[in-house]
Amino acid sequence: MSAKMLGFDPERLTRIDDWMVRNREGGRYHGSSLLVLRGGEEVHASFDGMMSVNRGLPFQRDTIVRIYSMTKIVTSVVLGMLVERGLVHLEAPVSAFLPSFGEARRLVPGAERDDQTEPCAVPSLAQLLTHSSGLTYSFNPGLAARIYEREKVDFGPRMGVLADMCDRAAAQPLAFRPGTKWEYSIGIDVIGRVIEVITGQPLDRVFREMVFDPLGMVDTAFSVPASKVGRFADCYQKTDEDPRALLDPGDDSSFSEARVTMFSGGGGLCSTLDDYARFGEMLRRGGELGGERLLSPSTLAFMRRNFLSGDIASMGAESFMEMPMAGMGFGIGGAVLLDPALARMPGSVGDFGWGGMASTYFWTDPVKDLTVVFLTQLVPSSSYPSRVELKALVHGALIG
Structure with missing residues (x-):
């Protein structure tokens, strides 16, 4: 189905491609990728720049990246599944x-x-x-x-x-x-x-059996095996001396299979654009994808509600935050958009998602039936306002 039939202006979608090129040429990121789905149909996919400058490898659809705190929603979903079982x-x-x-x-x-x-x-x-x-x-x-x-x-x-x-x-x-x-x-x-x-099982096995295998997430894990290192991106860091300094090379990474000892439910996973989009689609569809149900629609709706007494700003927050605090609540494992005007960010009330330390980001929109995944590899994620800019670009292309 064409982007226009899915309610998007194809010409306006090219602004996202231009934005990704500007990010690279302007010195923000060496490379990035993006996937926009509506109602489960692909609206737009874009890939720009390099996943490894040293190795001369382009950022592609199957590039594996460190998703860091986007792991948190996976962990939260698994706990929700255990809640449903009365455990x-x-x-x-x-x-x-x-x-x-x-x-x-x-x-x-x-x-x-x-x-x-x-x-x-x-x-x-x-x-x-x-x-x-x-x-x-x-x-x-x-x-x-x-x-x-x-x-x-x-x-x-x-x-x-x-x-x-x-x-x-x-x-x-x-x-x-x-x-x-x-x-x-x-x-x-x-x-x-x-x-x-x-x-009674290690977290990597729990994730594989309860989430990754059922959803067909074949490239998501706490480490990257040697057979996939050729698809594993380098991670960069913004420093005073170098806005894109090499931090963790994909071919000699802390996330290599032989080195990982910690199964961090808060930030340990590596994944790909399509793998994480499948997870996002499961959330958007109320806990089910491809005939595999992880959660009931009722449980997932419960998890996407704001569990705070107000927005994050009203809770006296002083810590690091990957999204605006005003107009933003927090559900089970992810941020919930309460008021787009207060957040100064386009979106629908009920948007649910989160990002990662290396500037990755995803959200699902139950009102507009959207799942959006953006991947890059630059620490820290607070370096640039990319998430707010991306939401403006996607909503600016949405016309129906």
Whole structure:
């Protein structure tokens, strides 16, 4: 079916291609790819530039990239599947599964030392999923983040194993009393370990059996095998000295199959354009794709609701955020657009999606029946306003 028949202006869609070229020629990214689907039909696909400058390899449809925090929604879907089976409920304290979290303490307001703490409630699984648990990341502002940095609370691919790192995280004070603020965090990494405890299986096997195999996601995993390294992109980093400095070469990567020890439910997966689009389509279609049902429509609608008391901005957020905070809520594992005007970003109320540290991004739109996936490889994702620009481009081409 043509783009025009799917409600898009073909000429306006070429603006997306021009934008991707400008990103490359202007020094933002070495390469990128994009896929737009409407009602499951391909509207537009675009591939530009290089996935590896050193190896002379172009960015293509089957290029494998690090999706980092786009892993979070996969982890959240798996937990939702376990909720549907009656194996867990969202208000359960994390200590019911991980006893090391049993004696929670939080930093007192204005704390200047890590011993300035007081007892508090143990975070619930819902709070971990929605970044309102008091956990944090080492790159956030504040004392708790500095403690994480010092104690090496890091779920990187070569940072040991998930169980041990969760115990290390549990030994650190929470940044705030659970449920009172929003701070981007390792919460969904901890959920990954909860999933392992519930299922009795390592997270990579759980993901493969419960999500990847049913959806036909053949190139999505926590590592890249040697047979696929030729399709694995280099990752770059924006620095003061070089806007596209090589960070992690695809042919000698921390994500190579022989090196990965950590199954990070918050940021460990690698994937491709079509693989992740299949996952996005499952979300858009209410939990089913190709006759394989992962979640009921009711459960998925529940997960896509805003679980915060207001938008993220109203929760006193000071941490890193890959999307606007005003007009944006947070559901189970992903951001929910509450008010496009407040967010200063075109979209439909109920848009649901998230991005990754290497500037990747996806969203599904239940109103316009859209699934959009954008892939590139530049850290950090806050380097450029690409996500807001992309949403404007896609909605600017949508005419019916």
